[in-house]
Amino acid sequence: MEATEEGRIRTGTLWTGTAHAFTAIVGxxxxxxxxSVAQLGWILGPLVLVTFAIVTYYTSIIFSDCYRTPDPVTGRRNHTYGDAVRTLLGPTEGYRPSTKIWHAFQALGNIAFAFGYSNILLEIQDTLKSPPPENKVMKKVTLYAIGATTLFYISLGCMxxxxxxxxxxxxxxxxxYNIFWLVDIANLAVIIHLIGAYQVYSQPIFAxxxxxxxxxxxxxxxxxxxxVKLPFIKKYTIRFTLSKLLLRTVFVIFTTAIAMMFPFFxxxxxxxxxxxxxxxxxxxPMSMYIVQAKIKRGSSKWIMFQILGLSCLIVTLVAAIGSIADILELLKNAKLFHIQL
Known part of the structure; x- marks a missing residue:
């Protein structure tokens, strides 16, 4: 049965949410x-993958409690990530944020990119039917999606x-290029997957x-x-505005051109x-949860959050430095529209 509230129809379930989350994570x-595993080695490579998975899982499950405010079960819905930020952190808060060693640092960034998930979590949660409470279902979705993704990532990286x-x-x-047909099939699979994933990430921008x-x-x-009525299927019609037709087309062309210009995958x-x-x-997510759960400054849980946040900030800075150093090195011989691995 469809769940309706605030003029929205919600038909999402545990399994559709898991499929959606898995599609959004894997990119x-x-x-x-x-x-990345080759740069970090057999021990550190899988260890870093598991560590990022654990951090992403933990911050995602606490963020699931921020979908509704002030109560995580009966409070007002925050339909998007931006809604949750504005509601819990206020209007002044926002998104603030070569050598072997540089390659190792850059590998951290690659793994972090692979685990990017929280920014689309609320959009997935907003599709779920209620009851049961969305936060409980979303925590199971997160466990299944990140668990399966981690196993897939470790297998792929190590193999x-x-x-x-x-x-x-x-x-x-x-x-x-010695197995053309296999590489072609793999590239086709990537294209099919990214067509759907592109929609997930671009729709909020369009909106x-x-x-x-x-x-x-x-x-x-x-x-x-x-x-516009379809010529052969009269029952269905297409509704659009020129802003959607033109701006979305320009956006896709522009982002595709930019992606092709950068040679540093x-x-x-x-x-x-x-x-x-x-x-x-x-x-x-941690800042919003601190406000939502009313965690007192100086408490043991607050201190744990600060340590985790500081540790991840250091990793982010180190990974960014490694990637920038590699880009500067590659720029010396860069050619537009020519990929450099």
Missing amino acids: SGILALPW GYVAYGNDVPGNVLAGF IHEKWIVTRWPTSFFSTVYT NAILGLLGAVSFWPLTVYL
Whole structure:
């Protein structure tokens, strides 16, 4: 049965939420995991993967309690990550946030990028039916999704290292052309997966800009809703505005061009993971939970949170430095639209 509230229809279940979360977590970062394990070694590589998984799981389950405020079961819904930040931290808070050693630091960023999850957690939770309480279901979703993802990541990272040794490229699908058909199938699978994942991450961006356009120019032709009937399926129609049709198209073209221009697959992954992991996955969820759970400053739990946050901040800074150092080194011989592994 569909759950409706605040004009929204919610049909999500434990299993659809898990599938959605798994799809959102697994992205292009996995292609750099064999290289990352190769840089860190057999012991440190899997250990770092498990550590990031544990940190992400813990911050995600406490963040699940921030979906409703002030009570995690009966409080008002925060439909998006931004809603939760504004509600719990107030309007002044926001998103603040080569050598072998540089490669090791950059590998930390790659693994952090692979575990980026918390920033889309509330969007998934907002699809769940209630009862039971969404936070309890979401904690199970997080356990299943991150658990399965961690096993998948460790297997991929270690098997890639076994197969290619220290010569494994930054993108495991690049650099080896002796089995064309297998690489082509793998690339096709990546494309199919990222088409869905692109929608998950881009929809909030589209929504913000389209809402602003409608608010700014509510009666303009740019905001007018047009309806087109499908020629062979008369029962269905397509509704769109020019802002959606044009701006979304321009956004996709622009981001694709930018992605093709940057030749540093590995270094870019490491930098993105580094700059997003601490603020989005650790600092903000913990800060919101401290407010939600009314944890007193100076208490043992508050001190534990500060130690965890500081540790992750150090990892973020080190990973960012390693990635920036690698980018600067690669820039010396960089060519636009030519990938450098």
